Amino acid sequence: MSPIDEIQSLLASNQLRHLTPTRLGQAVVRDVFVNDDVFNLLDENGTLESRFERVAGRARSKIDAFISGSTVTFALDPHEKNRTSFLARNAPIAMGIVDVRITDPKPMIRIFGGFAAKNALVLLSWAPRDGLEFQKEVIQCRAKWNKLFNNKAPLIGTTHDEYLSGNFDIG
Amino acid sequence: MMSTSQGISILAEPQGTAQISQRSLGYVAEAARDAMFDVVVRACIESGVSKATLAKRLKKDPAQVSRLLGAPGNWTIDTCAELLFAIDGSMLSVDRFWPMQEAKSNMRSPACFADYSSSSATWSEIPAHIIVNTSVYAPAVAAGSSVTEVEKWKY
Numbered sequence: 001m002s003p004i005d006e007i008q009s010l011l012a013s014n015q016l017r018h019l020t021p022t023r024l025g026q027a028v029v030r031d032v033f034v035n036d037d038v039f040n041l042l043d044e045n046g047t048l049e050s051r052f053e054r055v056a057g058r059a060r061s062k063i064d065a066f067i068s069g070s071t072v073t074f075a076l077d078p079h080e081k082n083r084t085s086f087l088a089r090n091a092p093i094a095m096g097i098v099d100v101r102i103t104d105p106k107p108m109i110r111i112f113g114g115f116a117a118k119n120a121l122v123l124l125s126w127a128p129r130d131g132l133e134f135q136k137e138v139i140q141c142r143a144k145w146n147k148l149f150n151n152k153a154p155l156i157g158t159t160h161d162e163y164l165s166g167n168f169d170i171g
Numbered sequence: 172m173m174s175t176s177q178g179i180s181i182l183a184e185p186q187g188t189a190q191i192s193q194r195s196l197g198y199v200a201e202a203a204r205d206a207m208f209d210v211v212v213r214a215c216i217e218s219g220v221s222k223a224t225l226a227k228r229l230k231k232d233p234a235q236v237s238r239l240l241g242a243p244g245n246w247t248i249d250t251c252a253e254l255l256f257a258i259d260g261s262m263l264s265v266d267r268f269w270p271m272q273e274a275k276s277n278m279r280s281p282a283c284f285a286d287y288s289s290s291s292a293t294w295s296e297i298p299a300h301i302i303v304n305t306s307v308y309a310p311a312v313a314a315g316s317s318v319t320e321v322e323k324w325k326y
Binding site: 002003004007008011018020021022023024025026027028029030031033044050053054055056057058060061062065070071073082083084103104105116117118119120149152153155 | 181182192193194195196197198199200201202205209241242244245270271273274275276277278279280281282283284292293294
């Protein structure tokens with residue numbers, strides 16, 4: 001099965017959900033698919049510790065903007081990136097895991113996942129930035145990915161254009 | 172059947188004295204901050220003014236201007252207004268809209284299902300030397316164990 005076929009199958013079995021922008025007037029230009037954990041973070045009816053409610057709303061706003069094709073900053077180098085990048089690859093790059101970075105104001109969080117194909121981001125876990133152990137999160141996210149996609153690797157590109165079309169800043 | 176999020180309620184109009192959720196407040200605040208940021212960044216690009224020039228006009232450290240123009244972060248309305256004026260002499264104009272009254276876009280289904288380049292994508296080959304061990308603090312592999320080792324990544 002192609003990555004897109006796999007995603008269709010996962011949507012049909014409710015293992016993934018497709019996020020649509022909260023504003024009805026916004027179109028889907030880039031796809032974001034989430035599992036229940038991330039959906040719980042991003043959805044109005046999700047259950048969260050109260051200290052994360054506001055940042056969850058902020059995260060949803062930024063992800064909606066990403067979905068509707070806004071300009072985003074995407075860092076390919078895990079070790080040299082703009083601290084304000086919206087999206088960044090994690091080390092080791094060969095794992096294929098990226099994170100969505102919700103930064104200042106605090107609390108900050110990171111949402112981890114991978115690209116199944118160009119413009120098709122799958123988000124599978126999240127954690128508060130405070131005390132985050134990146135290596136552990138990357139490995140755990142990749143394990144979730146492997147289980148969902150039968151050990152097939154996320155997209156690992158060499159240029160930004162291989163991950164995203166449209167507007168992006170190199171960061 | 173495709174599973175999609177509803178996501179309508181986070182922007183539902185406030186009713187009576189019911190408390191608005193922190194999610195909703197976080198959402199609208201972030202959207203406003205990003206909208207202000209977009210206006211400023213676009214003005215910056217269109218005017219061609221350099222960060223160094225902006226720094227001098229605002230009597231700020233160039234590194235501080237760089238940080239401000241990197242992301243809206245902790246921007247205040249003062250920040251936005253001052254940057255905009257320093258860029259090209261313009262002032263911020265504010266308006267409002269009701270998101271739930273917007274006409275619904277026709278393009279709400281997964282774009283990748285319609286896009287040829289995505290639909291024809293194939294899975295990457297996992298390089299033979301890369302094997303994922305889901306145990307973070309894996310002990311040394313015992314003889315006869317079925318656990319595979321994490322090898323050194325190369326990229």
